[in-house]
Amino acid sequence: MNPRLRRLAADFQALRSEFSGHPRVRIEPLGPPPPEGYRVSYRLPGLRLDGQQPVTAGEHVIEIRLPLGYPREQPYVVPLTPVFHPNVGEHYCIADYWSAGEGLVDVVTKVGDMIQYRIFNTRSPLNAVAAYWADQHPEVFPVGNVELGQPELEISLTPSASAAKHVTAASRDAVTDPDVAMITPRRDKEPGA
Numbered sequence: 001m002n003p004r005l006r007r008l009a010a011d012f013q014a015l016r017s018e019f020s021g022h023p024r025v026r027i028e029p030l031g032p033p034p035p036e037g038y039r040v041s042y043r044l045p046g047l048r049l050d051g052q053q054p055v056t057a058g059e060h061v062i063e064i065r066l067p068l069g070y071p072r073e074q075p076y077v078v079p080l081t082p083v084f085h086p087n088v089g090e091h092y093c094i095a096d097y098w099s100a101g102e103g104l105v106d107v108v109t110k111v112g113d114m115i116q117y118r119i120f121n122t123r124s125p126l127n128a129v130a131a132y133w134a135d136q137h138p139e140v141f142p143v144g145n146v147e148l149g150q151p152e153l154e155i156s157l158t159p160s161a162s163a164a165k166h167v168t169a170a171s172r173d174a175v176t177d178p179d180v181a182m183i184t185p186r187r188d189k190e191p192g193a
Helices: 003-019 104-115 128-136 161-165
Strands: 025-029 037-050 053-065 076-079 152-158 180-186
Touching (some): 003 025, 003 104, 037 104
Antiparallel strands (some): 053 076, 152 180
16 A cells, blocks of 8 residues: 555544544544545534624634645645634635645644634635634634544653652652652643633
8 A cells, every 4th residue: 555545544543533423523424434534424513694794603614625745735625604703714724834744644633623713824814704703703713622633641750659668767769669750630721712
């Protein structure tokens, strides 16, 4: 199997593993496995225009198209439902976040963050009207704060409680039990922050 097909297969498995049964994301492969495209439906708060006024929208659909040069070339992410966002026009601009090491799970998560205005860039917009509006209304962002992916784990070594008990008077700095790895989820942004 060539490297591109291996990558497509790995992305397919990763998407199934991460989002199968997810309450806010539904992923439909387009074509036979390993697919070269996906339709993704989000149930997340975002914005769309109603006339000239931005309003909340709770459902968003995109299509991810993988070019022949993928993963060297970034996926092409197309909105299938209206969205009002500085970095969305005919497509979602993911260039600020894309590298060949990013998988499609990362792309699905980043687009979800974009929909919720958790991430946006008003300095190089695809939609100048949305960028201007976003600059004028910073108090409304983010419009949603739903974490889609699994949180990254932060690992630190700390002495266990039993190790602390075994420190002798003769050697206060010596710990006889091994250190214990404490693993806790790391969140880049706390809900409501």
